Amino acid sequence: MAELVPDAGFLKNGKLKNALLQHKALSRNGLSERLFGLLFSGLVYPQIWEDPDVDMAGMELSPGHSIVCIGSGGCNMLAYLSRHPSSIDVVDLNPHHIALNRLKLAAFRSLPGHSDVVRFLAMENVSGNVEAFDRVIAQNLDATSRTYWQKRRWNGQRRIEVFERNIYRTGLLGRFIAVGHLLARLHCVQLTELANAKSLREQRHVFDTRIAPLFDKPLIKWLTSRKSSLFGLGIPPQQYDELASIATDGSIAPVLRQRLEKLACHFPLKDNYFAWQAFMRRYPTGDEGSLPTYLKAENHAAIRENVDRVQVHHATFTELLASKPADSVDRYVLLDAQDWMTDQQLNDLWTEISRTATGGARVIFRTAAEKSIIEGRLSPALRAQWTYLEERSHALNLQDRSAIYGGFHIYVRSA
Template structure:
């Protein structure tokens, strides 16, 4: 990557995150977060693709524009056979990860090798799979990223031989949470031995919940920078802390409780990632759709329908023709945005949306960030599906968001 390219990438990320002057404490934190976000943040995405696909109701003729993040959901959307997926991300590391997954789906010899790389993600043989089957098919920038060296001197692709899901900001944060739990005599992996939701809840209440009440945990989570590992910038910290009567500690306790005991463990791969540091073993394991054996050939066949680009979603949409997009996935990016950024984004979404287009997003707090923050004339073009949003949010197994939201484009004459 050239110095000019690196500067341009940094400027785009700063534009998404930085709201305050560098001389303020919040402005300093925003710049620290922006710097951290230039590397890998999410080795796995934390939005439930089954909920997404139910809300989006993708058709074979649909064009979908989404934020990529770890690209797990981008790959899983391929199982619904949309015509085209355009995924954007400001992080070059996320772009490189998504392109690696696409090349692997297209060129690895079988599902077993694909599973070894992205489900197990800790086998020494994975580097050989990369060298033989994937590396020759990567674009120059993506190849340079995975061939590049970490501070330790090891190639980045070697993460898949050492435990990929323990890397990145989120992976390291979860590892640190395990260390904190053990300092209080709790091994989070013990939760995974529970064979019913009732036993999961009992384990949470007796072993995990007391950690949240400890003085040291409260002190740690009062520091906004301590949650950068969850991908939470300063602006989103305030929204999350304000979503519970007892602030950030209460919000984290509620979200962790739902993750630990809101769903049976056999059905929730998010819980396995959080408490077990990887996917569930065995043939009947809960897995993202793109990693399930019966979807492999569909994912392989459709991999060529995806483009992943290092850009903001607003800038990409600004170049699209009117009424050319049928579905939009914004993840939780709007929690980071100013009113002017929200308005600019939704102006482009409204312009490029086809009749009946669907938009989904998640929020740290329960409420949508749109009313009172974008022009009423833009909001009036969309039907907010409140009841459906609440029902779908209750089904989201990742359990870490306060709200799930679905909007559908109204007919022009409505």
């Protein structure tokens, strides 16, 4: 298992640089890529922003499947364990995500019950989580991850202490959401007003009358016309260009408004923890709504039983697959990583996917724009090995509660 390097920045992270950098340093695009890389070298996603229920439906995930997936915040990998796969290999280029994935696995392995896991991973402003880490979790972490969470920050506090406040308000995404709330307040709008809605009709009213008009404000339109404005969402320059390709007036504000409308209006609040994180900056409690799939009581026993079936690697997807034998992987979860890739990188990736795929293997991924990113870019020989389930992909995309992406895509290994 590859070990992470604590505090490895973008300049030291050769894997991330190789994945991201496509232009010369002093070019406009090159500077944009390097700025994003510097921001992306810290913790980005305390919570993953892909709907795990859609993932598992798209994969038709069943007991005994072997999975390779991208880690991000680790929530979906844990949700997959509820279906009893034979193994999960998690890859990520960000050492902070590696540490977070391993910590979440250790929490399930170490803490005595479901309520303890929820207290540690889902609640805000609680005491005792640091004590739980020191007493039972730390001993179940590898040495490097343990050092990561024990490291003191500029203010003297250990990193692990964020779990006594609200880890979901930290990281690049957490700060981006905070800025969104600040911009709304500058225009006399409190995004937390959505929590008062008791029905889809009331959610629609709050969005139409309070939130949607923000996207017509000159400041919002100006900000969203700049690539760097969306770096906080983890959207690199290449992915911004994908979003801009479906914009009509040079600003992606209308695209963002459409995505936020789906998040706010298309699913009951009680069923959409993604909306709670975006608008209330926390998870629901009590009767307010349901927690993420991996934190639901009915999934706890299965996840705890299966945590040792996961291996977490600081590696690229292609690199990890190259180490695996042929005909050995059933399911692949690429998130939106292909939006970053050159044609060469895409073909290298799918060469390894095709080599390692079992009969009937499935690949799922998301895209910023609606269309599949691989169409017209893979070599004909590679593309011929896979069948695109276009109708099923579209149907499941409509069910994706995170609402961030334009497309969800499923490919099945052809017979």
